[in-house]
Amino acid sequence: MQGQVAGDDAGGAGSPSRRRESSAAARLVRGPIIVGAGPSGLAVAATLSRHAVPFTVLERSDGIADLWTNRTYDRLRLHLPKVFCELPHARFPADFPTYPTKHDFLRYLRSYAARFAVAPLFGRTVTCARYDAEASLWRVTAVSSSSTAAGGGAAAETTTETEYVSPWLVVASGENAEVVVPTVKGRERFGGEVLHSSTYRSGERFKGMRVLVVGCGNSGMEMCLDLCEHGAMPFMSVRSGVHVLPREMFGASTFGIAMKLLRWLPIKMVDRLLLLVARMVLGDTEKHGLRRPKLGPLEIKNVTGKSPVLDVGAWSFIKSGNIKIVPEVESFTGSNGVRFVNGDEMAFDSVIFATGYRSNVPCWLKDDGELFTEDGKAKAEQPSDDDRWRGPNGLYRVGFSGQGLLGAGADALRAAADIAGRWQAEVAAAVAGAKVSSASV
Helix, strand or coil, X not given: CECCECCCCCCCCCCCCEEEEEEEEEEECCCCEEECCCHHHHHHHHHHHHCCCCCEEEECCCCCCHHXXXXXXXXXXXXXXXXXCCCCCCCCCCCCCCCCEHHHHHHHHHHHHHHCCCCCEECCEEEEEEEECCCCEEEEEEEEEEEEECHHHCEEEEXXXXXXXXXXXXXXXXXXXXXXXXXXXXXXXXXXXXXXXXHCXXXXXXXXXXXEEECCCHHXXXXXXXXXXXXXXXXXXXXXXXXXXXXXECCEEHHHHHHHHHCCCCHHHHHHHHHHHHHHHHCCHHHHCCCCCCCCHHHHHHHHCCCCEEECCHHHHHHHCCCEEECXXXXXXXXXXXXXXXXXXXXXXXXXXXXXXXCCHHHHECCCCCCECCCCCECCCCCCCCCCCECCCCEEECCCCCCHHHHHHHHHHHHHHHHHHHHHHHHHHXXXXXXXXXXXX
């Protein structure tokens, strides 16, 4: 089964009742340009605000945190305790649960943006960002659209292409900008519903249905749990090994325990301890079809970026057989059939691809300063590399460390402090120049 990225719909010629116009403009902005109004972009903007540095945030959707707002299922909660998910300068409200719901988190983010006066320019899709070496400036092109009534009842769609110009560019568009949907042979013959997890909201409408969930990460596991609780019959397709850990050990967060142990012990030893306790709590996952990788959960996270699954209830349904584990999908065989790589075939009413997302940075960033790989991920560095967030020519990346919200917050603090220092130096130079000019008159 080959992986394929599902990108934006380019669209066709459009309805005859609509006509398209375009205009172009250029805009020199004060302070840095921040691409993305998710948690990473908000964290950078808030920190710049505290440094009294102006900024411009460009966001392609119509609101902050588009992923959390529009592409997550209803029952989603933060998988880590709230103390590990706070953005810089603002704690979660005391009345929030230890693991906030997605609605709690969105309320927190909206309050955060309001508190630090972060007002993104929404509906701006960045199509190109290039460094102008001659002018020592970043030129960022963004497209926005608006519709107005026209003569004869036809709607006129005006597309505005604006070039934003600044000495600094912060890439905060995230590791989860575009959905990834595998290419599966025979998909066009499948008569049931096929969807990506980004459009799944609840298992309620799947009651009584046989549903194949492709992918065994945190989202795939939790959707299987949700389907079970709504009376569906979920099957989870597992392609490779996966580490399943209890969300809590000895009454404390597994992640929190791991972070404390890493202060004193090497990562391989911490992995051994985590797996020992996981086996005591969960039992042997391989007996139920979930083979563990050779590398430990923390080590594989460092090497590949793949997070272990923190169980929130699905494991008990797997052990009871209510969630059935099946092999990797080989092809669709007919109106409702799916063939697996071991040759078995089964019939399903629906298929959900819980196959994740990817970065879209390579589509628009033309001068990446060797900060990104060809597929838009952060280039690997040593954990001790304190400059992983900074590139040449005033380029920064935030939210690509693979360390979740905690890592994004840390990089936001560093990037904003660096920009603030450069901004203040420019302001001081401008003031000194103005004094000299005034004295010479």
